[in-house]
Amino acid sequence: MPELPEVEITASLIGAATTGAVIESALAPGLNAVKTFEPPLSSLAGATIAGIRRRGKLFLVDLDAGGPAGPPADLTLVVHLMSAGRLQLFAKRASLKDRTSRVLLRLAGGERELRLREFGTKQRAWVKLMRREAVGDEETLAALGPEAWPQTPDAERLRALLDQPRPLYTLLRDQHVISGIGRSWVDEILHSAKLSPFKRGGDLSSEEAVAIREAIHDRLGGAVEYYEQTLALPIPDKLPLPLTVHRHNGEPCPRCGTTLEAVFYEDYVMCYCPYCQTEGKVLKDRRLSRLLK
Numbered sequence: 001m002p003e004l005p006e007v008e009i010t011a012s013l014i015g016a017a018t019t020g021a022v023i024e025s026a027l028a029p030g031l032n033a034v035k036t037f038e039p040p041l042s043s044l045a046g047a048t049i050a051g052i053r054r055r056g057k058l059f060l061v062d063l064d065a066g067g068p069a070g071p072p073a074d075l076t077l078v079v080h081l082m083s084a085g086r087l088q089l090f091a092k093r094a095s096l097k098d099r100t101s102r103v104l105l106r107l108a109g110g111e112r113e114l115r116l117r118e119f120g121t122k123q124r125a126w127v128k129l130m131r132r133e134a135v136g137d138e139e140t141l142a143a144l145g146p147e148a149w150p151q152t153p154d155a156e157r158l159r160a161l162l163d164q165p166r167p168l169y170t171l172l173r174d175q176h177v178i179s180g181i182g183r184s185w186v187d188e189i190l191h192s193a194k195l196s197p198f199k200r201g202g203d204l205s206s207e208e209a210v211a212i213r214e215a216i217h218d219r220l221g222g223a224v225e226y227y228e229q230t231l232a233l234p235i236p237d238k239l240p241l242p243l244t245v246h247r248h249n250g251e252p253c254p255r256c257g258t259t260l261e262a263v264f265y266e267d268y269v270m271c272y273c274p275y276c277q278t279e280g281k282v283l284k285d286r287r288l289s290r291l292l293k
């Protein structure tokens, strides 16, 4: 599932390649993917891509619509990948048989196509086409907490945001608390900060808040930097995530060498180092597992 660093590099690479491009036509093979009706997706024909931004784990594709014939209109396509979506730029247009296609923005002057795809059987990824001035009111965006990166909240602010009787593992992934972190990067951040995923946010000391602030900033920023050095278009379906703890259970901790442990859930896994994070305790208890849902 793409998280802040993956959405950031995608917005950056695809934005650089498509800014200034004119849309020939916009189609939605995923019938339920478009959640707005006015303005219609078809009104994007003739619009120019003004840039692609990221907010949390969402994309904001800014479009200058209108043009010489009509009044200018600043629109934004809000794109939410949910758990299995990808935003990709292709040199050739999608085959009608491509069942992963949800929304297609066909670019004029060639065969290029900006494509929202979704893997798996569920159709949950969505887009909303809105007037740009109304984007801040979109309910998912309006409910997002502060960005985890690059303007990571300072330690005091972070401590206040996390001052709740819920475990850090849950709080850090709650987009209303802080936006951009998901199941992969939360394991890395808590490992870097040497904090137990089960520790309650309200129990954080000032020193621990500083550690978690640094871990958020350095791990997410480090990932973006890694992608900037290693990725180019076309972005692969599966990004090579530079993870050292998440999904590395059974391997030695990169800091102390202790075997990394995991708690398994129905469709994901939480990984941690018992020596660095949980005072030697191995947390496999099902009751603890339920607490983290």
Ligand SMILES: [Zn+2]
Residues within 6 Å of the ligand: 253, 254, 255, 256, 257, 258, 273, 274, 275, 276, 277
């Ligand atoms: Zn360790």
